[in-house]
Amino acid sequence: MDSATNQLNFVFASNDGVKLAAGHFGDADKYYFFKIHENGTVEPNGFIENKFKAIDEKDAHGSTQKRQSIISLMGSDLDFVIAHKMSPNFKKINQKTKVCPIVSDLVGIEECLHFLKDHFSDLLLLKTKKRKNESVDIFTIKPD
Numbered sequence: 001m002d003s004a005t006n007q008l009n010f011v012f013a014s015n016d017g018v019k020l021a022a023g024h025f026g027d028a029d030k031y032y033f034f035k036i037h038e039n040g041t042v043e044p045n046g047f048i049e050n051k052f053k054a055i056d057e058k059d060a061h062g063s064t065q066k067r068q069s070i071i072s073l074m075g076s077d078l079d080f081v082i083a084h085k086m087s088p089n090f091k092k093i094n095q096k097t098k099v100c101p102i103v104s105d106l107v108g109i110e111e112c113l114h115f116l117k118d119h120f121s122d123l124l125l126l127k128t129k130k131r132k133n134e135s136v137d138i139f140t141i142k143p144d
Contacts, residue, residue: 006038024087104141
């Protein structure tokens, strides 16, 4: 793959690798990684177990420790995190990191990937703004 082409790195919160988990991003069993290249190529990049799922949030949902632990688990190339449900931590991720959260009304990961490919230029613009520390809204995937 030509290293000069633009690419976007996505992490999906899923329990099975097929559908987005029904809950919040931090409550998923696993995280599935994908790259989408500007030419439309989708590259699966494996998955990792969510070893921070059990961090105690009894006092407040949206724990800072859980958010920071999960984001650090993802690595430095992370551009977007995708979940089916908005969470307090998604708002904090959007405000305090260069990662762009995405909330999806679509449940199937394949459906989401098709949508993301079709909106590559919009997402690249979001990534660019975040890298410049500009404020962006949380992106939403809605059925066409």
